[in-house]
Amino acid sequence: MFNKKPLADTTARRPSTGAQAKIYSRDNVARYSERARQRRRSHTIRHVALIVVLGVLLSATTAAGLWFATIMGKLGDSNVITDNLRRVLVDTDEAKDPFYVLLLGTDGRPGEDTYRADSIILARIDPTQKQATLISVPRDTKVEYKGETMKINACHTVGGAEAMVEAVNELCGVQISHYAEVSFDGMQALIDSVGGIDINATDDVDDPEHLDIKITAGQQHMDGATALTYARCRYTYADGDYTRMRHQRQVLGALANQILNNFDATKIFGLVNSLSDMLVTDMSVQDIVATVNAMRGMDVDGIYSANLPSYADDSTMIDGVSYVFVYEDELKEMMERVDAGKDPKGPNTMGLSDGSSSTIGDLNNNTSDDYANGTATSSVSSDDSDDSSDSSDSDYYEEPTGDGNGYEANY
Template sequence: MPQSQQSAEVETTVPEDQPSDVEPIEAKKPRRRKGRRIVLITLLVLALLGVGGAVAGGLYLRSVESGIERVDAFEEVPQADRPEIVAKEAMNIMILGSDSRDPEKTTGSRTDTIILAHVPQDRKSAQLISIPRDTWVQVPKSKDGQHGGREAKINAAYAWGGVPLMVQTVEKFTKVHIDHVVIIDFAGFKEIIDALGGIDINSEKSFTSIHPPFRTFKQGMQRMDGETALDYARQRKQFADGDFARIRHQQQVIKAILDKAASGGLLTNPGKLNDFIQAASKSVSVDKKMSLMDTASQLRNLRGGNLVFMTSPTRGTGKVGSESVVFANEEKAKTFYDAVRRDAVSEIMSAAK
């Protein structure tokens, strides 16, 4: 029987979960090249500042659009098996994250963070839903037919079939049609944070890092440089709820980056903006269909205070064979994702509590 674990709730936090026992079958990492440019962070910063449609913002977006790293996210996804698009004007973006330089990471080709970002039709808010990486789900068969077709941890899909199988798995689990995919290496956030001059984080308690140089984090608000913030975001073993604490810390770091970028005069300081873009360019790629210009224009009225982090409904943790897993709360998840599918924002917020 699963141990009791908190159900989904609205949080100010980003996903990761208990240690994954799924080993990758093949290393299928997206290609990296020097020309890759920042997408999600720049996009949100420009949108938060309301300059998506401005001349300067538009020119800048055009300058980075051509260098965006693209991945084949949907080409291998059987169209007949995809969920119906119910709210045609809403937008759902799947954000996949990993931390390639995590000291505890011993295997590759695994996604530690899975977020379904729902942007309603009115574009005035966004709900970022973290799906724990150890959530036990049905994974469809991979294109080569050698993997999947059975229940497993949700992040096994990425190891077995890359982004396309991850799209299939998340869509099968949520019944929500995914419009775009963004992939982030959180290790690159170090340079992003340093380019911003550091960020402010409110630690929930005092604790010592388990990684060298074994920093001590004091309870309360403090300024962190990139290395310190990344170390903070990796900690989980000092907390009773393990990787759920690391989810909260990651979400804190992401929110702090957006807050600092929006309030620190980033767009009025060309040198600072260039450092920010160059740092972030090493960490992000997107699907082939995503237009930075179009998306920034659509999100120009979005504000930081309207970004809400929440977690997919769960009913606890437990074991399946030798694997530690997170069990979805099927009844609550059905209601919750039905609200997402219909773009019923008030119901999304209510169902997540």
């Protein structure tokens, strides 16, 4: 038989009557009450702290939401970014797929409802290859819009951003995904907001009749006012508006270099905040940040650069108005290269291309006289040098006609 253990004597653990008297004495009741009050106070403090933290988070979320809504409201100014414009633009994944964006520089001033497109640049952005292409469209280019002959910058006056996108789509055979415009004052403020730009000014600027600032050629750091002056001057150059378009692409290249390679990435939302006061675009904050992050570290000198193959002379006058005519076949060939992500090998002055490479780096190494006189040098194309479709033989090149200065003044 198993021996059973005796039951524990529970009475041995009970305190004596005297001990019970001590444990439940009036003094101990007071001590327990104080401990209970401390526990309740601790719980209350934790609850209050939690409520405060939740309140702060809620306030921060609300503030962030209000900031985001304010920024989006400024960037997507409904007077410019209309439903009709959005219907014309095509969707794209800005972080993964190449896309086209139409960039307009306008002569608008605060409070003005009517203004003109002074600078027109079609940009192709390829985030996976960290490559960009800038194609300038002369503002006097002849187009047919809704059955009427007009200069392409007049489309902006007739039908706003939507008309500009439609006109450039038709002219260049592309589908534009995004639209952005900035005024002269906005560009000046934007450049100042990133600390200025470093640029090699290839030409002097000395035109006191139209511009207040003089610039001496050479590598230099420009503030917004100086950069804007460099991008606007045209009357003093042999090929006029074509030099101005080259300078504008140089300024855009230098601005891209400052933002992508020299700008503190932690300040990107501050930059977006500044942009919202200067830029009008259909791009969202997420689109802008995603594109900037995807393109960070790109070789800006390698940005492809060209203007439309085009000319202006006595034969391009219609009803007493001077237009710029495009070489349609050559433009089609150039845009096929652009669409394929290749060097456009397009011209950087009036006339046709000689088939040479065309980059921002090339613009930085040649003067307006080099381009006007046909003595500009270029870098070697790395991806398209054996392209038999380039037509780089002599019958592809045509000497420019006209002096490039016969355009209406838009100052």
